[in-house]
Amino acid sequence: MTFFRQAGAIFWKDVLTEFRTKDALTSMLLFGLLVILMFHFAFDQADSLQMDHYGPGLLWITFVFAGLLGMNRAFAGERENDSLQALKLAPISWGAIYLGKMLANLMFMLVAESVILACFAVFFDFNLLPRLGRMCGITLLGTLGFASIGTILAAISMNTRMSEVMLPLLLLPIALPLVIGAVNATAAIFTDPPGEYLGFWMKFLVVFNIIFVTLPLLLFDFVLEE
Amino acid sequence: MNRNWLALSTFVAMMVSIYLIFMYAPTEATMGDVQRIFYIHVSLAWTSFLAIFIVFIYSIRFLASRDRQLDIKAFCAAEVGAVFSTTVLISGPIWAKPVWGIWWTWDARLTSAFLLWLIYMGYLVLRRLIESPEQRARLSAVFGILGAVDAPIVYMSNRWWRTQHPAPVMGGGESSGLDPQMRLTLYVTFAACVLLFFYLWKLRCELERTQEVVESLQRAPQFKEVS
Amino acid sequence: MADAPVVRLDKVEKWFGRTSALQGVDLTVQPGEFLVFLGRNGAGKSTLLRVVARLVRPNSGRVEVCGIDVLRHPEAGREKLGFVAHSSYLYRSLTAFENLQFFARLYGLSDAEDRIHKVLRWVGLEKSALRPIHGFSRGMQQRLSIARATLHDPEILLLDEPFSGLDLEASELLGGWLESFVANGKTVLMATHDLEQGLQSARRWAFVDQGKIAEELTGTDAHIRDRYKIFLKEKRRDIF
Numbered sequence: 001m002t003f004f005r006q007a008g009a010i011f012w013k014d015v016l017t018e019f020r021t022k023d024a025l026t027s028m029l030l031f032g033l034l035v036i037l038m039f040h041f042a043f044d045q046a047d048s049l050q051m052d053h054y055g056p057g058l059l060w061i062t063f064v065f066a067g068l069l070g071m072n073r074a075f076a077g078e079r080e081n082d083s084l085q086a087l088k089l090a091p092i093s094w095g096a097i098y099l100g101k102m103l104a105n106l107m108f109m110l111v112a113e114s115v116i117l118a119c120f121a122v123f124f125d126f127n128l129l130p131r132l133g134r135m136c137g138i139t140l141l142g143t144l145g146f147a148s149i150g151t152i153l154a155a156i157s158m159n160t161r162m163s164e165v166m167l168p169l170l171l172l173p174i175a176l177p178l179v180i181g182a183v184n185a186t187a188a189i190f191t192d193p194p195g196e197y198l199g200f201w202m203k204f205l206v207v208f209n210i211i212f213v214t215l216p217l218l219l220f221d222f223v224l225e226e
Numbered sequence: 227m228n229r230n231w232l233a234l235s236t237f238v239a240m241m242v243s244i245y246l247i248f249m250y251a252p253t254e255a256t257m258g259d260v261q262r263i264f265y266i267h268v269s270l271a272w273t274s275f276l277a278i279f280i281v282f283i284y285s286i287r288f289l290a291s292r293d294r295q296l297d298i299k300a301f302c303a304a305e306v307g308a309v310f311s312t313t314v315l316i317s318g319p320i321w322a323k324p325v326w327g328i329w330w331t332w333d334a335r336l337t338s339a340f341l342l343w344l345i346y347m348g349y350l351v352l353r354r355l356i357e358s359p360e361q362r363a364r365l366s367a368v369f370g371i372l373g374a375v376d377a378p379i380v381y382m383s384n385r386w387w388r389t390q391h392p393a394p395v396m397g398g399g400e401s402s403g404l405d406p407q408m409r410l411t412l413y414v415t416f417a418a419c420v421l422l423f424f425y426l427w428k429l430r431c432e433l434e435r436t437q438e439v440v441e442s443l444q445r446a447p448q449f450k451e452v453s
Numbered sequence: 454m455a456d457a458p459v460v461r462l463d464k465v466e467k468w469f470g471r472t473s474a475l476q477g478v479d480l481t482v483q484p485g486e487f488l489v490f491l492g493r494n495g496a497g498k499s500t501l502l503r504v505v506a507r508l509v510r511p512n513s514g515r516v517e518v519c520g521i522d523v524l525r526h527p528e529a530g531r532e533k534l535g536f537v538a539h540s541s542y543l544y545r546s547l548t549a550f551e552n553l554q555f556f557a558r559l560y561g562l563s564d565a566e567d568r569i570h571k572v573l574r575w576v577g578l579e580k581s582a583l584r585p586i587h588g589f590s591r592g593m594q595q596r597l598s599i600a601r602a603t604l605h606d607p608e609i610l611l612l613d614e615p616f617s618g619l620d621l622e623a624s625e626l627l628g629g630w631l632e633s634f635v636a637n638g639k640t641v642l643m644a645t646h647d648l649e650q651g652l653q654s655a656r657r658w659a660f661v662d663q664g665k666i667a668e669e670l671t672g673t674d675a676h677i678r679d680r681y682k683i684f685l686k687e688k689r690r691d692i693f
Contacts, residue, residue, distance in 0.1 A: 009558035020546035086542035160355035
């Protein structure tokens with residue numbers, strides 16, 4: 001239980017800090033909106049049939065790139081007064097640092113994604129409301145996996161000379177199955193009747209999440225060591 | 227295994243494999259002689275997957291024991307694996323263009339090979355950008371583990387996705403529906419590629435170890451005075 | 454348990470790549486001591502402190518804090534330690550109070566509010582408790598850093614160049630606190646390259662050079678000053 005309390009303290013501190021500065025959230029939101037704008041000009045969305053076809057993919061591309069922006073925040077914020085050292089000095093298991101930061105990342109991404117999703121529905125005329133529950137479920141699963149891999153890889157990238165470039169290079173190949181699963185699941189809920197593969201891809205996302213939340217927890221100590 | 231025996235057996239296996247590919251295996255009905263590159267392409271692909279699995283094993287062993295030798299082994303396996311992976315991506319289009327008229331196809335195998343190549347690149351670039359040797363070893367071991375666990379998942383997810391969106395598949399299923407002569411050729415070529423991998427891996431490890439010895443000599447007090 | 458050492462290092466070694474940071478260090482510290490590590494930059498003083506705090510994992514050797522094997526039970530060991538460095542380890546956008554509240558939660562401290570008020574009073578920051586700390590001066594930040602480090606009432610305080618960047622008044626205050634800390638039976642280990650700072654309040658000195666403890670002394674200020682000058686001269690190398 002102490003483990004979760006410690007992770008909770010770190011989660012809360014990250015949320016509070018972000019709430020004060022609003023750096024990451026603003027950039028993620030603005031970026032998402034800009035991408036939506038670009039999509040409008042890049043694809044002829046007057047043809048709504050095309051949008052049904054490409055929509056899920058475009059949505060998740062937007063989520064992924066906005067998420068990458070937000071992921072850097074996790075450890076960049078600790079660099080300032082070297083406060084990561086203070087976390088490492090505390091009598092806690094370092095896995096709690098991972099869990100707290102991962103949950104904070106998850107929360108910020110979900111907030112940004114909700115707004116981006118709403119904009120998508122509005123700008124591209126997605127009929128989202130009847131499918132909202134399932135959409136939320138898919139978004140949660142996809143984002144959880146992304147946040148969990150992203151957090152540990154952000155911790156790794158932080159130690160390199162070009163950390164902002166390193167993170168996408170490491171993250172995108174590993175997160176690819178997530179994108180496949182999420183895009184397919186999203187596409188499945190937009191077909192009428194709902195695609196038969198929906199259940200399959202949801203299960204896939206769950207299994208992926210189990211693996212890629214556990215592994216980083218086990219490996220995180222090695223990343224923070226000196 | 228003694229390096230010279232390994233070199234010899236690799237050479238022999240490669241010779242046998244070349245004979246089989248060009249002399250023994252029958253000409254494919256639709257694709258003609260160009261198809262023979264398939265044996266090399268697939269063998270290289272399988273070997274590059276084997277290599278990431280070796281990186282996985284040695285990364286875990288390194289983190290458990292902190293023995294520098296194990297990190298060297300993991301790193302060198304990744305380097306050689308990356309080379310094999312690159313050749314897969316080169317041999318793919320060479321085969322695809324004359325046969326299907328397109329340079330690239332996003333079928334499960336080729337896509338996964340591309341992703342695997344990216345994972346190798348990520349591993350190698352990561353090592354390059356970290357200054358401290360201890361950190362380099364540790365962090366790349368962690369990434370090696372994550373990447374190696376991910377590689378089969380990437381392959382499976384691509385396959386499952388492809389069953390929903392069929393696309394031209396290079397060479398059919400894994401080795402299904404292959405003529406027995408072709409199958410033999412493939413397996414022998416694969417064995418030759420694996421031997422080649424182990425040989426190159428061994429060579430690379432020895433080179434890296436020599437470099438370490440030189441560096442540790444530079445650390446020695448006698449040398450500090452001189453420099 | 455009359456005289457169990459509060460910190461013990463046994464043949465500790467640490468390399469960073471080609472550089473040997475610590476070479477076979479042996480050290481025993483009794484409770485209530487004020488020990489200062491003196492030496493040039495890069496001598497290994499910081500690494501020594503960080504090994505005790507288990508921030509750095511030694512390549513070989515044994516590290517014990519209050520009898521706990523820190524390598525096997527890092528969490529238990531860290532509970533007994535407070536660490537003050539040149540960086541404040543604090544969060545700019547949070548207030549002083551919020552910063553301490555976070556650490557109290559992290560350390561699982563009961564009666565957190567009382568502790569926070571007490572420690573803020575001690576370092577003289579009660580009035581600024583609700584200000585975000587990005588407005589704090591360097592001296593105030595260092596004071597809050599000390600508050601952070603002593604919040605959980607540690608047995609041992611580790612300080613790494615704590616006086617750097619402090620004006621005279623802040624330095625004197627810091628010196629005074631360290632003395633009162635020791636007067637309460639706690640232990641202080643401090644690393645500094647500044648001889649004068651190292652002379653205040655300390656009763657035991659260790660000269661560190663190239664990852665080894667070259668000399669350990671006690672004595673008068675003048676005696677230590679002379680010995681240190683000789684030590685630096687002997688160990689002079691061309692530094693480029």
